[in-house]
Amino acid sequence: MRIGSGYDVHKLVEGRKLILGGVEIEHPLGLLGHSDADVLLHAIMDAILGAAGMGDIGKHFPDTDGQYKGISSLKLLEHVSSLITEEGYVVGNIDATIVAQQPKLRPYIQEMENNVAQVLGILPSQINIKATTEEHLGFTGREEGISAQAVCLLETFYESSVAVADSMRNCATCGGCRGKES
Numbered sequence: 001m002r003i004g005s006g007y008d009v010h011k012l013v014e015g016r017k018l019i020l021g022g023v024e025i026e027h028p029l030g031l032l033g034h035s036d037a038d039v040l041l042h043a044i045m046d047a048i049l050g051a052a053g054m055g056d057i058g059k060h061f062p063d064t065d066g067q068y069k070g071i072s073s074l075k076l077l078e079h080v081s082s083l084i085t086e087e088g089y090v091v092g093n094i095d096a097t098i099v100a101q102q103p104k105l106r107p108y109i110q111e112m113e114n115n116v117a118q119v120l121g122i123l124p125s126q127i128n129i130k131a132t133t134e135e136h137l138g139f140t141g142r143e144e145g146i147s148a149q150a151v152c153l154l155e156t157f158y159e160s161s162v163a164v165a166d167s168m169r170n171c172a173t174c175g176g177c178r179g180k181e182s
Contacts, residue, residue, distance in 0.1 A: 001092070002154045004051025008042035009139075009147040020098060020105065020146075021112025021129060022074040022119075027103045031146060034063035038073035040098050040129070040148045044116060045073075045080045047152035048091065052084050077119045084154065091120050092153035098131045100146040105131035 012018075016030025020040045031037035045057045054060075060083070061068045061076055068076070084091075094116065098105060109129050117124040134141040 002051040002053070002089070004047045004049065004152045004154070006043040006046030006048075006050060006056075006150040006152070007147070008039045008046065009145055010037045010039045010042075011145045012143060018103075019073070020108065020148075022072070022115035023108045023111050025103060025105070025108055029143075035061070035068050035071045035076065036073050039146050040096060040112065040150075041073035041077050041116070043148040043150040044094055044096055044152070045077055047094065047096075047150040048080055048084060048154070051152045051154040052087055052089055054083060054087070074115060074119055077116070081120050088156050089154040090157060091122050091126065092155045093126045093128070094150060094152045095128045096130070096148060096150035098129065098146065098148045099134060099140045100131065101133045101136060101141050101143045 010031035010033050012029040013032045014029060016032060016037070018025045018027040018030040019036045019038045022038065022041065031039055042057055049056055049060070057076065057080075060080070061071075109131065110124075112129050113124045113127040116127045116129075136142070139145050140147055
């Protein structure tokens, strides 16, 4: 079991789409960056890569490489998922927080969680995304930018399969597999 954390921040500007968690959000400002600047997915990817001891997104997707210009961060997350799979890891869970004064993000969070879960091949219940303001304090409070933080727990394939088998050991509704051993 390994734990990683991630943090990212991008400036809000005119003329860009606001994309968070792979969801396009109606807002007059968007985030400035080399890719789609999805600050939430960038923090999540850094948390995953950190937990795996594989550096950060700047190492894997440098902003000096033209192939990443304007790319969807969902595609980058897909690549990160394949990297950790090759190393024998699966995501146990992710907990993330978006810090933005505006817009209100509650209506979009379930779709964000579904997007992340789908790309990582895990259940939406393994993803928890929250949004908060900073009560008009700091750069996020002044609506100059948006930040996000994330924590990720990685497990090896073995740890994950043992956890599933143990959870089935006391399955009262199942007469098969390990339920008969109880």
